[in-house]
Amino acid sequence: MSVRQKSIVLIGFMGVGKTTIGELVAKKLYRSFIDVDKEIEKDFGMTIPEIFEQHGEAFFRDYEKKKTCALAQEKLKVLSIGGGAFLQPEIRQACLDNCIVFYLDVAWEEWKERLDILIDSRPVLKSRNINEIEELFYKRQDAYSINHSKLTVNHRSAEEVADFIVDSLKHAWDMYEPLND
Ligand SMILES: Nc1ncnc2c1ncn2[C@@H]1O[C@H](COP(=O)(O)OP(=O)(O)O)[C@@H](O)[C@H]1O
Numbered sequence: 001m002s003v004r005q006k007s008i009v010l011i012g013f014m015g016v017g018k019t020t021i022g023e024l025v026a027k028k029l030y031r032s033f034i035d036v037d038k039e040i041e042k043d044f045g046m047t048i049p050e051i052f053e054q055h056g057e058a059f060f061r062d063y064e065k066k067k068t069c070a071l072a073q074e075k076l077k078v079l080s081i082g083g084g085a086f087l088q089p090e091i092r093q094a095c096l097d098n099c100i101v102f103y104l105d106v107a108w109e110e111w112k113e114r115l116d117i118l119i120d121s122r123p124v125l126k127s128r129n130i131n132e133i134e135e136l137f138y139k140r141q142d143a144y145s146i147n148h149s150k151l152t153v154n155h156r157s158a159e160e161v162a163d164f165i166v167d168s169l170k171h172a173w174d175m176y177e178p179l180n181d
């Protein structure tokens, strides 16, 4: 597949900004934006916390795997996937094989300032104390470390990060697949 046609996938910990930044990147590239969690919510007519509550996390992970692997086959999209999705080897493989994967990284000190706005909509956070959340934050970095490009969002607005992603993509596209005049 042409590198220009590959979908862009944003990965990283909950609350790093995948959904917000993904939407901005899609607009800047004139592409459709897909937030996998929002698609799952539409499929069930329920919020993510409701799905966790009614069906349990194992059920959510299984559905997330099918949905994310299917959406990773699409071309010319910008996708934000759930923060836990990349821990599943099948999802990792589907995204790395078919898409360009950007890992959004953030420092713990900056991330923990966002906890209050995230806690009610993220069941994985709600069931843990701050020390357990910190442990999860560092533990998940291993899975995220397999990516095509990593960038740090510390002290940057969502708009700045989106501009950086678009610029680096344009640079890579021109380098690997220059357009003929
Ligand atoms: N670069 C940023 N700086 C400050 N706040 C941000 C930034 N990116 C996102 N946010 C805020 O953090 C919260 C979580 O963002 P979201 O895009 O839902 O993250 P994710 O999809 O990774 O869980 C939102 O309230 C959003 O407005």
Ligand SMILES: O=C(O)C1=C[C@@H](OP(=O)(O)O)[C@@H](O)[C@H](O)C1
Pocket: 012, 013, 014, 015, 018, 019, 037, 048, 081, 082, 083, 084, 085, 121, 122, 123, 124
């Ligand atoms: O990290 C996780 O395990 C999860 C992250 C959430 O998405 P965001 O990363 O967009 O918050 C959502 O998929 C669900 O609450 C589980």
Ligand SMILES: [Mg+2]
Pocket: 018, 019, 020, 035, 037, 080, 081, 082
């Ligand atoms: Mg999100």
